[in-house]
Amino acid sequence: MPDESVGQRAAQLRRLRGLTQARLAGLAGVSLSLVRRVEQGQVPATPAFIGAVARALNSSPAELQGQPFRGATANSDRAHAAIGPMRAEVAMSEIPDDGIAPRPAAELRARVAAASQLAHRVQLLRLGDDLPSLLADLRTAAANAADTLAPEIQAMLAETWGNARMVARVLGYPDLAQSMTERYAQAAGRSGDPYAIVIGTSLRAAELIQVDRGQVAARLLDAARRATGSHPTRARRRRGRRGAGRTCSRRSRRPAARVTPPLRTST
Incomplete structure (x- = not known):
């Protein structure tokens, strides 16, 4: 339940599967002592541990972590209201909407830069208010853009x-975050921006690690390094420092990508 720890959920699922701690450790490829300590709350569960144990239990990292992370009050929970509209945008990707008038490029640049500033500060409520309409307007712009733009x-x-x-990742919707990673990679590839493409590879690798596919993630990162001469994770950190000038506006700043940033819902 919401107040349970990852270790408590893992222990409950392990018992439901009829597994001993030793058997779970063997299936997950982790030490027995680590399983014991996590279940007893003596050490925190790392993303790698969560992914390995979830795979061994035929579960998911989301189930082990008790996701989504609902707020304790109506105000702190309000950020989740954006999930439905953003999920719809994932489904609507690349489908033009005749009911949306194309917006000027200058307006879109300013809005994208503002959204990145909000993301950098993890201001989820304001982001939730802005992102669905921004995604819809960008989708419309992509369908109507001249070749030069x-x-x-x-x-x-x-x-x-x-x-x-x-x-999506902060609020605890990993499946949605995974779909958004694919949308990022698709758009980055079409942009021709080498930094954006490398960052997309880094984000995909992070998603693979979440589902206990670390070796595949390592191969993906290594292939990207050989192809571009730049390591994806370093490129992602550089983009976090330099902002999104290469992709959008020199006034915008791309937030450093995170797997589990702190939850903040301030407006």
């Missing part, structure tokens, strides 16, 4: 999908 629109889409992914 199309790469920049795709770069703005990638940046916005990255911010949406952060919201």
Whole structure:
């Protein structure tokens, strides 16, 4: 339940599966002492441990972590209201909407930059208010953009999908975050921005680690390094420091990508 720890949930699922701690440790490829200490709350469960144990239990990291992370009050829970509209945007990706008038590129640049600033500060409520309509407007812009503007629109889409992914991940919707990672990678590829493409690879690797596919993630990162001469995780950190000038606006700043940033719902 919500107040349970990862260790308590793992122990409950282990018993339901009829497994001993030793058997679970063997299936997950972790030490017996680590299983015991996590179940007893003596040490925190790392993402790698959660992924390995979830796989061994035929469960999911989300189930072990008690996701989504609902708020304790109506105000702190309000950020979740954006999940439905953002999920719809994932489904609507690349489908033009005749009911939305294309917005000027300058307006979109300013809105994308503002959203990235909010994401950098993890202001989930304001992001939740802004992201669904911004994604819809960028989707419309992508469908109507002239060839000369199309790469920049795709770069703005990638940046916005990255911010949406952060919201989904922080609130505890890993499956949605995974879909948003794919949308990021698609838009980054169309933008032609090498930094955005490398960051997309890094985000995909992070998703693979979450589901206990660390070796696949390592191969993906290594292939990207050989192809571009830049390590994806370092490129992602550089983009976090430099902002999104290469993809959108020099006034915008891309937040450093995180797996589990602190939850803040301030407006």
